[in-house]
Amino acid sequence: MKLFYLLLILLPSSSFGQSVRTKTFIQDVALHRTLNHGIPAEKVNSILLENGFPVAISDKSVLKWDGHNWNPAKAQVSKKSFNLPSLPANSGNLLTSIQYNGGFAIGTQNGLYFYSGEKKWKEILPQDEKYKWAPYHVSALTVDSAGQLWFGSEQGVGC
Numbered sequence: 001m002k003l004f005y006l007l008l009i010l011l012p013s014s015s016f017g018q019s020v021r022t023k024t025f026i027q028d029v030a031l032h033r034t035l036n037h038g039i040p041a042e043k044v045n046s047i048l049l050e051n052g053f054p055v056a057i058s059d060k061s062v063l064k065w066d067g068h069n070w071n072p073a074k075a076q077v078s079k080k081s082f083n084l085p086s087l088p089a090n091s092g093n094l095l096t097s098i099q100y101n102g103g104f105a106i107g108t109q110n111g112l113y114f115y116s117g118e119k120k121w122k123e124i125l126p127q128d129e130k131y132k133w134a135p136y137h138v139s140a141l142t143v144d145s146a147g148q149l150w151f152g153s154e155q156g157v158g159c
Helices: 002-015
Strands: 044-050 053-058 062-065 070-072 094-100 103-108 111-115 121-123 140-143 149-153 156-158
Touching: 094 140, 103 140, 103 149
Parallel strands: none
Antiparallel strands: 044 053, 053 062, 062 070, 094 103, 103 111, 111 121, 140 149, 149 156
8 A cells, every 4th residue: 555655646747747858959068179189289360260160271271171170272262452541549559350241249358339421430338128238358249041130258158
């Protein structure tokens, strides 16, 4: 009889429990690449895609990922260059820049800025429904396939 009561108590609680997760999402997988995979010991200045594969550009080399290792690129990847106007006052050192929306977006030590056809810099302050903040040490910028500007800063990543 005791066994019956024990099963009566345990059986319902176990039937409503969560199932064990069996599916792995690509975001759950972290891959670490080291010097053994051909990544250079020097600082990588930028990463871009060429024919669907990432290309890492440093001061001394251009390397392309083949799915397993980083190999010297057979052709030099041309970096787009453009002349930026004078940086905004008190912006600090320029850390990154990108052409965006008919102008330039830059990341600096002290913020994120956009230069448009109006010929003046505008500070970009990310916000949501409740908060607005000024990112600093903005060292990464990219534009996604929907045309949204993404930034990476010491406070995190946003768009």
